[in-house]
Amino acid sequence: MKMVQARLGVLAALAVVSLVACGSETEVLVSTTAGTITTETTTTTTETTTTTTETTVVSEPSFVATLGTPVTDYTDPVDIAIRAITTPQSYIAERDGTIFELASDGTKGTEVLDISDLTIAQGEQGLLGLAFTNDGSTAYVNYTNLDGNTVIASFAVNTDGTFDESSQGMITTIKQPYPNHNGGDIMVDTEGALYIFMGDGGFANDPDRYALDITAKPGQLVCVTPGGRRLTQSPMIYGLPMSVKIVGKK
Known part of the structure; x- marks a missing residue:
């Protein structure tokens, strides 16, 4: 009987751990606005909190940069x-x-x-x-x-x-x-x-x-x-x- 009670106690503890582990989830949303990535993290406990972080992505230059031929005729x-x-x-x-x-x-x-x-x-x-x-x-x-x-x-x-x-x-x-x-x-x-x-x-x-x-x-x-x-x-x-x-x- 004591062994059964002990096993029930362990299962109950594992159930609590599982509930805590499942109580937080992260969802990444990519907005349709160019240059901005929005990440939303939702944490579920007794209440729901939403945090939004925006990251600006650097745009490509409007011109094409090319590397010219190095000048090697000079000494110093x-x-x-x-x-x-x-x-x-x-x-x-x-x-x-x-x-x-x-x-x-x-x-x-x-x-x-x-x-x-x-x-x-x-x-x-x-x-x-x-x-x-x-x-x-x-x-x-x-x-x-x-x-x-x-x-x-x-x-x-x-x-x-x-x-x-x-x-x-x-x-x-x-x-x-x-x-x-x-x-x-x-x-x-x-x-x-x-x-x-x-x-x-x-x-x-x-x-x-x-x-x-x-x-x-x-x-x-x-x-x-x-x-x-x-x-x-x-x-x-x-x-x-x-x-x-x-x-x-x-």
Whole structure:
């Protein structure tokens, strides 16, 4: 009799477990609205609770993306700039101090500048930046000189697209404390102001914290006068995200 009661107790416990296990069910509904999948989970106990989760599906792009043929003619390209003339022309800057036109078929075109004798192309140094004035008549370059400092210079651009090396104008020289993290990018805004993006000064773990000192040139965004003429004072410096102030701008 005790054995029968024990078996009945086990069966009763199993029945309770079965009821609990069957008390929850999940139903997945896919809506007819494109881009949305709706999942509804209904849990049945003493009351019914419905939870709805919507997931947005990313649509396919409206254009067909194709992979072009990689350009392999360059050794160490660091920047590309477009000269906005009647027929825009792209130029590739190499870290060794040379600049080439980018041919329409994507291959290396004519060499337009060679200042390899003026720069150190090692580590994170060399010819690092290229930009043009809005009318395309002048090119700006950012390179590391033989003393390891940043030089911003200008070159007149000839009608055939080559640079007049004899026209080099020294806009400013900025001392670099270390040979790495020298920045390099330069750009011209719609009003002709030239921006110089400086690195943080370099060395392991950024020991000098130049970016926290707005009186220091490393670690800042430097802006010089439109036209790129040599300044009679140091370039205006401001640390992001401070407001922009441009030296000599009318």
